[in-house]
Amino acid sequence: MSNHPQWLARFIEVYQQLSVDNIDTIASLYDDNVTFQDPMHLLQGKEALMQYFHRIYTHVSECRFDITQVISSEDNAAIYWQMTYRHSKLNGGQQIIVEGHSMLSAKDGLIAQHRDYVDLGAMVYQHVPVLGKVIKYINQRAAV
DSSP states (O other): OTTSOHHHHHHHHHHHHOOTTOGGGGGGGEEEEEEEEETTEEEESHHHHHHHHHHHHTSEEEEEEEEEEEEEOSSEEEEEEEEEEEETTSGGGOEEEEEEEEEEEEETTEEEEEEEEEOHHHHTGGGSHHHHHHHHHHHHHHTO
């Protein structure tokens, strides 16, 4: 991955080593005015982003990212990943594996925009005890 811009190589390295114990390492990747968006949140600023990550990571006992593909230019990238995580209230506390991707834009060597695309049903909803059965039923019906 050495043929990627330095900001992107750092992002990949940090996220592949990210765990519940070293969440603060990601702060060095982001611009103070970063815009972050995922299917449920739109955040402005590094402080808001770090608060968000701390909230999320206090509820998981494991979270790991495996980068599967990277498409990049000097200041933009698409990162395809597989996230494995474990949350005590989802899937009986067992591992959940979800695929997604992130669109990144950098400015002056720091990430200025980060947008995550992930299927919330696969990530959360289908692992909630009662709701999960409903989601699975809907998915089966839609496939007919």
